[in-house]
Amino acid sequence: MQRQGAMRALARHFFFILFLIFMALPGYAQELTQRDWMITLVDASGWSYGLPDEPQDPDYINILTGNRELRFEAEDIFSKDEDNVSIMSFQNFGSFSGQGWLNGAKEPTLVHLRFTLPVSGEYLVKAHLRKKGHLFVIAGEQAPADAENTFTEVTVGRFELQSGAQEILVTLPTNGSIDYISLNAPNLGAITPDAGWQPDEPLSWQVLQTTLIQVWQLADLFPEDPTPLVIEAEDLKQSDVKVVSIPHLGKPSGGKWLRAGTLPVDVRFPTALKESGFFDLTLRATGSPIHISIGDHQKLLLEAKPYLDNVTFKSLFLFAGESQITLKLPPGGGVDQLRLTGRQIDATRANTLFDFEQKEKPEARDLDFLATLLATFGVER
Secondary structure (H helix, E strand, O other), X not given: OHHHHHHHHHHHHHHHHHHHHHHHOOOOOOOOEHHHHHHHHHHHOOOHHHXXXXXXXXXXXXXXXXXXXXXXXXXXXXXOOOOOOEEEOOOOOOOXXXXXXXXXXXXOEEEEEEEEEOOOEEEEEEEEEEOOOEEEEEOOEEEEEOOOOOOEEEEEEEEEEOOEEEEEEEEEOOOOEXXXXXXXXXXXXXXXXXXOOOOOOEOOHHHHHHHHHHHOOOHHHOOEOOOOEEEEHHHOOOOOOEEEOOHHHOOOOOOOEEEOOOOOEEEEEEEEEOOOEEEEEEEEEEOOOEEEEEOOOXXXXXXXXXXXXXXXXXXXXXXOEEEEEEEEEOOOOEEEEEEEEEXXXXXXXXXXXXXXXXXXXXXXXXXXXXXXXXXXXXOOO
């Protein structure tokens, strides 16, 4: 029996040593995934301040896609140890979101709302409140906020916030209530593979190419597609905006253009793209400000001239499929034409640009090299 046990122990040692030998062989390494590149990108670019203590995949994706439209339920982020509030869930004061809402005491009550902000920026902060007399302290600034006796969304103000751990202090009035807070700023240009981030999928050279072109905004180094998508605004079927031909405000490309009346109006351009890729967006428009929403994610601000003129936004990454580009025109503003010009990204030229070796798959040393480049040259967003 002792001899058999010794033989089994010897066999285990043998197979363990054999395993280590295989691990050391060239080409034998754990396959890299998109998750590895997500983590490398965020850490090497200096964006890890926007991560919570125990980050998960969605936390990295929030940062990389430039998401700055956030909402936090008060019952999820208040301090259970410090705050003298109750969690309620009845609808006597109107509808609420999440699992419930916070209700104060018979005297003004301080609430600590703590969360992690993925991306820095100037945020418009709103809150879903009940009763007058709330007082917010955000980034060291005080801001009062009044609501009705039923739940009402109110604007607290605009605040410059840095990514990372946040604490918003709210003093609730007597028997006051808070349901949620929202923070909104224009989303940044997304850094994402063609099919979106899929953390468990193997990492490919194409994913590295696409995301690095986005990181360093290099798409305009590649040639333009000779057949752009062109949409004349006057061809859109919208009854809430006028078709005009006012010559002294500029020459429209098709003879006519769309103009808002005395109220703001949304103009929606439907788009259908066969492939995801990089595009230059050119708008012939007038008016300021014009808020642009691309596929409900990317948001741009256009300060157009008081007459029709072309403005181009370069190197936008758009996903394949049907979507729409929406322009919110100010009173008197207008749009004549939308043009999407694709960039012809050549894989061989991209490999040369980034000095990628022609190997089947990226390896850990490739990520180390790219991390060094990111840390050395920096990334602006």
